[in-house]
Amino acid sequence: MDMPAYVPKCLLITEILMEIFEFVMASEDSGPPTLANVARTCKAFQAPALSILWRNLTELHPLIQCLPHDIWCKDRGSITFRRPIQMIDLGRFNFYASFVKSLFINSPFMDDVQKLLFSALPLLYPPKIICNRPSILPNLLHLRWIAETPNKLSMIYWLLTGSLKTLHITSVCPEQDTIPFLRRLVGTCGTLRKLATCFYGSAITESVYLAVCEMVPKLVSLRSYSCSAPFAAQVAPALSSLRHLEELQLDFNNTATFIGTGVNFLVADNPFPSLKRVNLALNRLSECTSMLDILRYCDLTHAYFSVREYADPHTVEYFLADLSRKLIHSHTSLRHLCLLQNPARLPSDAILREEYIIPGIALLPLRAFQSLRHLRMHVQCGFDIHDGVLMTLVSAWPRLRSLHFGVYKDLPRQTKITLGGVAGLVRSCPRLANLSLPLDARLSSSYAHERERVLAFLNADTIPRNRKITSIYVGESFIHNSAVVAAILLDIFPRLERVVGTEVDRVVWSGQKDKWHEVRLAVEKHQEELPSKRIEQEGNDDDDDDEDEDEWEYGA
Incomplete structure (x- = not known):
C-alpha cells in the first residue's frame, strides 16, 4: 500500500480523486469491481475509493460477508452459528461500516444471516450499554427501514446515530413497540433534517399519533416532514412549532373515521414561515379550503393536491378560484402545481351528462401564478377548452416546461384544442x-x-x-x-x-x-x-x- 513514485501530484488532491472515482463507479465497463481494485492500489486511493464503493447499501449482507467465514454454517438450507461472535471478529466489519452513508431497505423481509447478526449483537455488549446501544454504522446519514414485526423494529436501534439526517420508517408494529421507538428517536437523532413516518395496521392508534405530536416539535432541525398514514390530521397542530420546516407531505385520507381528541389546527398569522413545498392527500376536494387558509402566507414553490373521492365540476371550479384567491403570496413563487383526482369509480352517467364538463374559463384564475413551470391537471371531468382559452392561459406562463392536462379516458368531448392551438402553445x-x-x-x-x-x-x-x-x-x-x-x-x-x-x-x-x-x-x-x-x-x-x-x- 505504499505510494507509487509515478503517481501525478494532481491525483493526491482528494476532490479530483473523488470526481474520477465517481466516474469509475458509474461506468458500465468498470463499476464497483474496478473501484475495489483502485482502493487496493495505494494508501492515497484507499479512503476516497472505499467511501464511494460503500457509500450506499440496500441491505447489510455485503458487510456481513466481511465477518470470518468460520462463524456460521449452512445445514439443510438454514444458517446457524458455529461459535459465538466476538469483538475481534468485527474488525473488518467495522472498518468498512465506517464508510456507509446511506442504508435504504426496500424489502420488509430479512435473510437468516442478517437476523443472526442482530441476534448476536446484544451478547457483545454489557447489559448497561444496551440501553444506549452503539450504532453498527457510526457515520450513517440516511436510513430507510421497514418494520413488519416488533423484532424488526427493535433492530433499528443498532442503526440510529446522532449524525443521522434522513429517516424513512415504515411500521405496522403495535403501539407498545412504536411509542418507545419514537421516544428513542428524539433522544438519539436530535439533528434530523428529513423525517418520513409511515404507520399502518396495528400502529394506527390515537396513542401513537399523540406520541408523534409530542415528538415532532422536539426535532428543531427538521426541514422536511412526511406522514403517510390515516389520521395525519392529528399531527398537523404540532407542526406549526417547526419554524424552519420547508417541505410538508401529509396524507389525510380516512381522517373522518378517527374518533380521537378532536384537536383543531389553530391558524396563526403565519404558522409555516419557511414552507416551500406542500403535498396533501385528501378524501374530498372541499377539504382543501381550510388547508389553503393555513398556506395563505407561505411563498410556495411546489403545491400538490390529490383527492380520493369524485369531485363534481362545480367543486373543481371553486377550488381553482380558491387557489389564486388565497395563495396570494405564492403568485410569483409557485412553479409546480398538481391537482390529481383518482376516485375508485365515476358516477355511472358521467359520460353522458353535460354537467360533468367544466368550462375552460374556470381555469383562468390559474393565470395568477406567473412563474409556473410544471402544471398537472388530472380530474375526472371533461374540459370544454378551445384554442382561445389555451392561448390566454399559456401567455401567462412563458417559462412552462411540462403540461399534463385532462387526458383521462371516457371523456373524449373534453376539448376543442386544434393543432393550431398546439402551435400557439409552442x-x-x-x-x-x-x-x-x-x-x-x-x-x-x-x-x-x-x-x-x-x-x-x-x-x-x-x-x-x-x-x-x-x-x-x-x-x-x-x-x-x-x-x-x-x-x-x-x-x-x-x-x-x-x-x-x-x-x-x-x-x-x-x-x-x-x-x-x-x-x-x-x-x-x-x-x-x-x-x-x-x-x-x-x-x-x-x-x-x-x-x-x-x-x-x-x-x-
Missing part, C-alpha cells in the same frame, strides 16, 4: 419539454390546406418549432386524417418520436385508436428516414440557461 412556451394534451384533430382536407389554417390562426408566415419534445400523449382525442395530423405534428415537433393514445376497447373509441396508431407509425417511419446529421445540426440551439427542476415526487 410559440408562447418555448421551453416546453413534456406535453400531455387532448386534441380535436378531426382534419379531413389536404396537408397544404391544414397548414394554411394553422398559419392563419397564428397570424404568422412560419410554424413555430419545438425541438425538446420527443413524445406527446393525446388520450382519447378525436381524429380523422392520420397522415395530415402526423405531418402537422412533425412540423411543430421535428424531433417527435412517439404519439401515445389511450389503449381502450370501447366501441366508440376503437376507430380513433386505430387512426392514432397510424399517426404513431408515420412519425416513427419519418424519424427512421431522417438523416442523423440534421439532428446534430439542430443540436442545442434553444438551450435554457435557467435551472430546470425535476418534478417533485408525488405522494408522502
Whole structure:
C-alpha cells in the first residue's frame, strides 16, 4: 500500500480523486469491481475509493460477508452459528461500516444471516450499554427501514446515530413497540433534517399519533416532514412549532373515521414561515379550503393536491378560484402545481351528462401564478377548452416546461384544442419539454390546406418549432386524417418520436385508436428516414440557461 513514485501530484488532491472515482463507479465497463481494485492500489486511493464503493447499501449482507467465514454454517438450507461472535471478529466489519452513508431497505423481509447478526449483537455488549446501544454504522446519514414485526423494529436501534439526517420508517408494529421507538428517536437523532413516518395496521392508534405530536416539535432541525398514514390530521397542530420546516407531505385520507381528541389546527398569522413545498392527500376536494387558509402566507414553490373521492365540476371550479384567491403570496413563487383526482369509480352517467364538463374559463384564475413551470391537471371531468382559452392561459406562463392536462379516458368531448392551438402553445412556451394534451384533430382536407389554417390562426408566415419534445400523449382525442395530423405534428415537433393514445376497447373509441396508431407509425417511419446529421445540426440551439427542476415526487 505504499505510494507509487509515478503517481501525478494532481491525483493526491482528494476532490479530483473523488470526481474520477465517481466516474469509475458509474461506468458500465468498470463499476464497483474496478473501484475495489483502485482502493487496493495505494494508501492515497484507499479512503476516497472505499467511501464511494460503500457509500450506499440496500441491505447489510455485503458487510456481513466481511465477518470470518468460520462463524456460521449452512445445514439443510438454514444458517446457524458455529461459535459465538466476538469483538475481534468485527474488525473488518467495522472498518468498512465506517464508510456507509446511506442504508435504504426496500424489502420488509430479512435473510437468516442478517437476523443472526442482530441476534448476536446484544451478547457483545454489557447489559448497561444496551440501553444506549452503539450504532453498527457510526457515520450513517440516511436510513430507510421497514418494520413488519416488533423484532424488526427493535433492530433499528443498532442503526440510529446522532449524525443521522434522513429517516424513512415504515411500521405496522403495535403501539407498545412504536411509542418507545419514537421516544428513542428524539433522544438519539436530535439533528434530523428529513423525517418520513409511515404507520399502518396495528400502529394506527390515537396513542401513537399523540406520541408523534409530542415528538415532532422536539426535532428543531427538521426541514422536511412526511406522514403517510390515516389520521395525519392529528399531527398537523404540532407542526406549526417547526419554524424552519420547508417541505410538508401529509396524507389525510380516512381522517373522518378517527374518533380521537378532536384537536383543531389553530391558524396563526403565519404558522409555516419557511414552507416551500406542500403535498396533501385528501378524501374530498372541499377539504382543501381550510388547508389553503393555513398556506395563505407561505411563498410556495411546489403545491400538490390529490383527492380520493369524485369531485363534481362545480367543486373543481371553486377550488381553482380558491387557489389564486388565497395563495396570494405564492403568485410569483409557485412553479409546480398538481391537482390529481383518482376516485375508485365515476358516477355511472358521467359520460353522458353535460354537467360533468367544466368550462375552460374556470381555469383562468390559474393565470395568477406567473412563474409556473410544471402544471398537472388530472380530474375526472371533461374540459370544454378551445384554442382561445389555451392561448390566454399559456401567455401567462412563458417559462412552462411540462403540461399534463385532462387526458383521462371516457371523456373524449373534453376539448376543442386544434393543432393550431398546439402551435400557439409552442410559440408562447418555448421551453416546453413534456406535453400531455387532448386534441380535436378531426382534419379531413389536404396537408397544404391544414397548414394554411394553422398559419392563419397564428397570424404568422412560419410554424413555430419545438425541438425538446420527443413524445406527446393525446388520450382519447378525436381524429380523422392520420397522415395530415402526423405531418402537422412533425412540423411543430421535428424531433417527435412517439404519439401515445389511450389503449381502450370501447366501441366508440376503437376507430380513433386505430387512426392514432397510424399517426404513431408515420412519425416513427419519418424519424427512421431522417438523416442523423440534421439532428446534430439542430443540436442545442434553444438551450435554457435557467435551472430546470425535476418534478417533485408525488405522494408522502
